[in-house]
Amino acid sequence: MEPRLNFFKHGPAAMSAMVALEKQCGASGLEKPLMELVRLRASQINGCAYCINTHTADARNAGESEQRLAEVAVWNESKNFSVRERAALEWTESLTQIADSHVPDHVWERVEPHFAPNELVDLTLLVNTINAWNRFAIAFRKLPA
Template sequence: MSARIEWPKASPDAYKAMLGLEQALEKSGLEHSLLELVRLRASQINGCAYCVNMHANDARKAGETEARLQTLSVWRETRFFTERERAALAWVESLTLLAEKHAPHDQFEALREQFSEAEIVNLTLAIATINAWNRFGVGMAMVP
């Protein structure tokens, strides 16, 4: 399978806008390891092979353990993730599956226990951004 459209070349402005979101996330103060878990989990849910491959590799380079990477899709069933990460992963799943999950109030309250308001906004931006990347990856048939 080959990519349907090389979208960064077809619309450099769209690509530049996506990179702008990534630049904002770099300045957000959220831990790089947390951002990679967020990106990887959303990409798993969305079935974006290109993004799963990229973010698993990026997480490894950043020092993520194989045990955590191998069990990310079943994070609720392990003890490998902190309460902060668990709150973030639940939020990732709810916002990625928005039509199904509807961002439950109890999950938002769990976020408030672990994150400041600014961090919640930036975490939500990270989730929105990776979901947009996933739609380009899947929609344009990008492969690792």
């Protein structure tokens, strides 16, 4: 596979908007390790090699263990994630696969008790932002280094 287009070079205004979204995500009160798990799981679902590579490394740097990183893809079968992390990962999957799930009430009912209202907005922005990054990287074939 060959890269198609350098979207940073050819879309500086669009990338500036994406970077602003990232800054907003970073300014949220969400825990850094949780944010990296969310980014990694969405990237796994979307099949974004570049983002999986990036967010696996970022998660390691945030203190994630190799075992938890290996189990993100099967978080619902693992006992190594907290209730809050499990809720965030379920929210991530439902939003990432929104055409299939339309974020059903049972997902909301499992997620909502574990996050303050502003955190739910921040988590949703995070999921949407990584999904947007995945789509740029996949569409233009951005490859891991």
